[in-house]
Amino acid sequence: MRAIFDLDGTLVDSALDIHAAGNRTLAAEGLPLVTPDQARSFVGRGAKVFVDRLERAASGTNDPARTERMRARFAAEYEIAHDFSTVYPGVETALATLKAQGWQLGLCTNKPLRPALAVLAHFGWSEMFEVVIAGDSLPVTKPDPAPLLAAMQALDDSPLVYVGDSEVDARTAQAARVPFALYTLGYRKSPIDQIPHAEAFDDWSTLPAIAHRLAR
Numbered sequence: 001m002r003a004i005f006d007l008d009g010t011l012v013d014s015a016l017d018i019h020a021a022g023n024r025t026l027a028a029e030g031l032p033l034v035t036p037d038q039a040r041s042f043v044g045r046g047a048k049v050f051v052d053r054l055e056r057a058a059s060g061t062n063d064p065a066r067t068e069r070m071r072a073r074f075a076a077e078y079e080i081a082h083d084f085s086t087v088y089p090g091v092e093t094a095l096a097t098l099k100a101q102g103w104q105l106g107l108c109t110n111k112p113l114r115p116a117l118a119v120l121a122h123f124g125w126s127e128m129f130e131v132v133i134a135g136d137s138l139p140v141t142k143p144d145p146a147p148l149l150a151a152m153q154a155l156d157d158s159p160l161v162y163v164g165d166s167e168v169d170a171r172t173a174q175a176a177r178v179p180f181a182l183y184t185l186g187y188r189k190s191p192i193d194q195i196p197h198a199e200a201f202d203d204w205s206t207l208p209a210i211a212h213r214l215a216r
């Protein structure tokens with residue numbers, strides 16, 4: 001059995017670190033800072049889109065030379081930003097339970113690979129996932145199904161479920177024809193009933209049973 005997970009807003013609440021890295025990037029350009037809620041609403045389509053949205057919110061526009069500088073700056077800040085990130089309650093037990101039951105675990109995130117691996121190392125999870133497909137692993141990102149399909153193909157062929165927190169994850173799973181479990185306490189922007197999902201959950205202790213029900 002295969003369970004593939006999104007990272008930000010699903011396993012780890014990283015919005016405050018993304019916010020801090022974003023504001024350090026804005027400050028370096030002398031731009032006004034954004035609130036944590038604004039920063040959280042920019043997460044989901046990867047670092048490039050995050051910086052585009054950040055710059056537009058702070059300055060009203062994207063200036064190509066400045067955007068390039070901000071992307072480079074944000075990438076450096078992002079990789080070392082762990083101080084405020086927390087694992088959602090029950091995640092570690094749920095992952096350990098699935099692993100003990102013989103599930104293969106994978107990660108499919110729009111976060112770029114370097115910060116994604118840095119977060120995994122920070123939480124002692126470097127060996128947790130048999131495959132990590134990140135936002136810059138392929139030329140396309142979620143909601144294109146290719147990253148999820150690549151994660152699936154790196155694992156043995158067996159029943160599968162994808163677990164994520166966002167509209168982007170739901171569309172990715174639909175496009176890849178994979179059953180989707182929606183974690184409702186992450187960074188979604190729409191009401192739960194407007195996000196296509198096979199099951200929704202707000203308590204990670206329920207995830208192993210959900211994964212068993214959904215995997216196909």
Ligand SMILES: O=C(O)COP(=O)(O)O
Pocket residue numbers: 006007008009042043044045046047050108109110111112166
């Ligand atoms: O970094 C992002 O924009 C989103 O990351 P996620 O795909 O792990 O939610």
Ligand SMILES: [Mg+2]
Pocket residue numbers: 006007008009010044164165166186187
């Ligand atoms: Mg997410």
